[in-house]
Amino acid sequence: MFDQLSDRLQxxxxxxxxxxxxxxxxxxxxxxEIRLALLEADVNFKVVKxxxxxxxxxxxxxxxxxSLDPGQQVVKIVNEELxxxxxxxxxxxxxxxxxxxxxxxxxxQGSGKTTACAKLAKLLARxxxxxxxxxxxxxxxxxxxxxxxxxxxxxxxxxxxxTERDPVDxxxxxxxxxxxxxxxxxxxxTAGRLHVDDELMAELGxxxxxxxxxxxxxxxxxxTGQDAVNVAERFAGDAEFDGVVMTKLDGDARGxxxxxxxxxxxxxILYASTGERxxxxxxxxxxxxxxxxxxxxxxxxxxxxxxxxxxADQAKELERKIRKQEFxxxxxxxxxxxxxxxxxxxxxxxxxxxxGKAMKELRSQNMDERELDxxxxxxxxxxxxxxxxxxxxxxxxxxxxAQGSGTTVTAVNQLVKQFGQMRKMMxxxxxxxxxxxxxxxxxxx
Amino acid sequence: MATSWRQAVDTGAGAPADAAEAEMPDRQGALRxxxxxxxxxxxxxxxxxxxxxxxxxxxxxxxxxxxxxILADLGAPATADVVGRLEAxxxxxxxxxxxxxxxxxxxxxxxxxxxxxxxxxxxxxxxxMVVGVNGTGKTTTIGKLAWHLRxxxxxxxxxxxxxxxxxxxxxxxxxxxxxxGAEIVRGSPGGDAGAVVFDAIAAAEARGxxxxxxxTAGRLHTHGNLMxxxxxxxxxxxxxxxxxxxxxxxxxxxxTGQNGLRQAHAFTEAVEVTGVVLTKLDGxxxxxxxxxxxxxxxxPVKLIGVGEGIEDLRPFDxxxxxxxxxxx
Numbered sequence: 001m002f003d004q005l006s007d008r009l010q011x012x013x014x015x016x017x018x019x020x021x022x023x024x025x026x027x028x029x030x031x032x033e034i035r036l037a038l039l040e041a042d043v044n045f046k047v048v049k050x051x052x053x054x055x056x057x058x059x060x061x062x063x064x065x066x067s068l069d070p071g072q073q074v075v076k077i078v079n080e081e082l083x084x085x086x087x088x089x090x091x092x093x094x095x096x097x098x099x100x101x102x103x104x105x106x107x108x109q110g111s112g113k114t115t116a117c118a119k120l121a122k123l124l125a126r127x128x129x130x131x132x133x134x135x136x137x138x139x140x141x142x143x144x145x146x147x148x149x150x151x152x153x154x155x156x157x158x159x160x161x162x163t164e165r166d167p168v169d170x171x172x173x174x175x176x177x178x179x180x181x182x183x184x185x186x187x188x189x190t191a192g193r194l195h196v197d198d199e200l201m202a203e204l205g206x207x208x209x210x211x212x213x214x215x216x217x218x219x220x221x222x223x224t225g226q227d228a229v230n231v232a233e234r235f236a237g238d239a240e241f242d243g244v245v246m247t248k249l250d251g252d253a254r255g256x257x258x259x260x261x262x263x264x265x266x267x268x269i270l271y272a273s274t275g276e277r278x279x280x281x282x283x284x285x286x287x288x289x290x291x292x293x294x295x296x297x298x299x300x301x302x303x304x305x306x307x308x309x310x311x312a313d314q315a316k317e318l319e320r321k322i323r324k325q326e327f328x329x330x331x332x333x334x335x336x337x338x339x340x341x342x343x344x345x346x347x348x349x350x351x352x353x354x355x356g357k358a359m360k361e362l363r364s365q366n367m368d369e370r371e372l373d374x375x376x377x378x379x380x381x382x383x384x385x386x387x388x389x390x391x392x393x394x395x396x397x398x399x400x401x402a403q404g405s406g407t408t409v410t411a412v413n414q415l416v417k418q419f420g421q422m423r424k425m426m427x428x429x430x431x432x433x434x435x436x437x438x439x440x441x442x443x444x445x
Numbered sequence: 446m447a448t449s450w451r452q453a454v455d456t457g458a459g460a461p462a463d464a465a466e467a468e469m470p471d472r473q474g475a476l477r478x479x480x481x482x483x484x485x486x487x488x489x490x491x492x493x494x495x496x497x498x499x500x501x502x503x504x505x506x507x508x509x510x511x512x513x514x515i516l517a518d519l520g521a522p523a524t525a526d527v528v529g530r531l532e533a534x535x536x537x538x539x540x541x542x543x544x545x546x547x548x549x550x551x552x553x554x555x556x557x558x559x560x561x562x563x564x565x566x567x568x569x570x571x572x573x574m575v576v577g578v579n580g581t582g583k584t585t586t587i588g589k590l591a592w593h594l595r596x597x598x599x600x601x602x603x604x605x606x607x608x609x610x611x612x613x614x615x616x617x618x619x620x621x622x623x624x625x626g627a628e629i630v631r632g633s634p635g636g637d638a639g640a641v642v643f644d645a646i647a648a649a650e651a652r653g654x655x656x657x658x659x660x661t662a663g664r665l666h667t668h669g670n671l672m673x674x675x676x677x678x679x680x681x682x683x684x685x686x687x688x689x690x691x692x693x694x695x696x697x698x699x700x701t702g703q704n705g706l707r708q709a710h711a712f713t714e715a716v717e718v719t720g721v722v723l724t725k726l727d728g729x730x731x732x733x734x735x736x737x738x739x740x741x742x743x744x745p746v747k748l749i750g751v752g753e754g755i756e757d758l759r760p761f762d763x764x765x766x767x768x769x770x771x772x773x
Contacts, residue, residue, distance in 0.1 A: 226515065227729055248578070254704070
């Protein structure tokens with residue numbers, strides 16, 4: 001596995017191998033790189049300090065001193081410690097044994113609460129629950145309208161009473177409605193509020209008292225910087241939230257706020273929101289977040305998803321083929337189909353470490369879903385022999401394939417050429433080298 | 446240094462120098478209001494900086510200044526830059542004593558922001574495009590801006606509801622249009638954003654409106670297709686109206702960490718950002734990311750948002766911003 005942090009650490013510790021072991025100075029040098037990486041990732045300064053001293057102890061304490069690959073060893077330890085810090089006390093949403101479960105959503109302005117409410121509603125509805133939403137944001141213009149629209153899309157009932165009533169009263173009324181209509185879950189949306197707005201924080205406290213929620217969730221934007229700890233601390237004190245929903249993880253924010261919030265409040269992150277569509281809410285995975293924070297991409301997600309759709313042997317064989325550039329168009333077709341099952345191309349590719357830059361270039365080549373349909377059609381119009389050895393494809397075969405797939409000879413040419421480049425790139429990736437996007441692009445054109 | 450709206454916005458009428466004279470008392474008032482708004486941020490940072498430069502200027506003091514700047518989301522590179530220079534100057538004897546260090550720190554921080562060019566609304570008709578990632582406060586900022594342009598500068602404003610994606614985005618902007626006395630042109634939900642701006646320009650020209658402000662859907666800069674769409678909207682305005690967009694404002698949430706830099710990079714690549722609006726400074730986040738953006742990309746901060754009320758938008762002043770963060 002290659003990644004920038006590991007490379008940087010290797011550079012820092014490059015003469016260790018000749019010396020044979022890591023000294024305390026070496027570990028301190030490594031910790032400086034780790035600190036930088038974590039700060040770049042927006043982990044709170046104070047959390048970074050305490051975390052790195054914790055890790056330093058472990059680095060010195062364990063056999064890393066005798067390791068032959070110190071950079072990677074350090075990264076591994078850091079990754080594990082990060083994952084352990086963010087994991088541990090995870091839990092599911094608490095559900096009422098009977099009656100209506102109440103989930104109260106809170107957070108700063110613009111964190112993504114309203115969308116998160118609808119997503120959660122959709123998620124729970126898929127589990128067969130009858131879900132309702134309470135529109136208690138009477139502050140933001142058209143917030144009620146927004147929730148009504150999203151609620152409809154999520155298949156949930158929305159209880160609203162406009163914007164003139166006290167949100168605390170609306171919440172109470174909504175709960176009454178939910179119980180009367182035998183709803184399994186009531187999700188209460190609230191106005192975004194500053195943790196330092198005493199009046200609004202008190203209001204949140206009152207909504208809590210009146211509705212007695214089974215879960216209070218704090219919605220946190222993944223791009224939040226150093227201030228995350230202040231927000232988390234105040235909300236923990238005033239709202240006593242039970243868990244966190246991290247939003248906008250489809251961006252490229254490293255998400256250090258996740259670590260900060262967990263470290264400072266001990267509350268688990270329950271969900272990760274990965275896009276604007278209502279289905280894009282998933283369980284939070286601490287190991288993936290750890291890799292992401294370290295700038296290593298979300299390789300584990302990719303691997304796990306790949307495992308879901310194919311078995312281990314197939315995966316091993318595929319890996320071998322990639323490395324040896326024996327990967328054929330047939331393999332590509334089956335892989336592409338599996339990949340398409342996983343989710344939008346961008347999300348998958350973006351998960352691979354270092355792919356960010358290359359991906360940006362590739363994206364301009366229009367690798368969207370429609371393009372994939374065309375590629376699939378072209379490959380299906382090829383004979384198995386042609387798929388195994390694209391170099392067989394001459395002029396007349398090209399014509400036939402183009403006709404059969406309803407595309408053009410140019411498109412067929414492009415696919416074959418791009419495929420060749422892609423095979424080279426994948427082989428490099430498998431070997432642990434970072435492909436040069438410029439070279440790649442030249443080849444693709 | 447601009448603190449008044451008249452100084453911050455170039456409407457092509459009246460010399461800023463005259464305005465400065467008349468604005469002197471207002472400058473004090475503006476400064477005081479700014480300080481009030483940033484009080485929370487200031488107190489926290491002040492305590493740390495005062496503590497660090499209180500007694501002497503030793504290594505520990507610099508460490509604490511460094512910590513304070515990192516906590517302000519200035520980012521490691523800019524922090525290293527500023528603290529490095531301070532250290533060098535103290536070592537060479539150019540700076541002596543905590544007071545001098547504090548003053549120099551303010552100056553260096555303000556220096557990161559660079560020159561603050563005026564918001565260019567000299568064209569008749571002028572068009573301002575407002576862009577940014579989701580949840581930063583674009584629509585609210587537009588409401589405030591429209592209000593200020595009318596109240597402070599007597600300009601007529603038309604807002605274009607070109608966020609055709611988000612549920613109830615048009616209704617949200619409608620409320621702000623009403624509050625600010627601006628006209629509004631809408632599209633249809635899921636419709637073409639460029640078409641809405643096109644129509645808005647036509648309507649503004651027909652009515653003799655001074656400024657069109659175009660709202661756009663929040664979008665993460667990692668979504669290439671959405672950034673392309675934004676670039677297309679910009680092209681539409683450029684083709685339809687001479688010199689448009691005259692300002693492209695990137696709205697950045699003050700709580701944003703280092704990702705703000707990537708946002709600025711990506712948005713400016715897609716649509717040539719001319720200025721940043723830094724919002725939600727009424728919280729405890731210090732918004733240092735804005736200085737990092739200026740430093741790295743040369744994009745100036747032009748406005749700051751300090752609350753959810755319609756008046757809560759102020760012209761950015763680098764020195765005041767830095768001073769309010771460091772002042773007693």
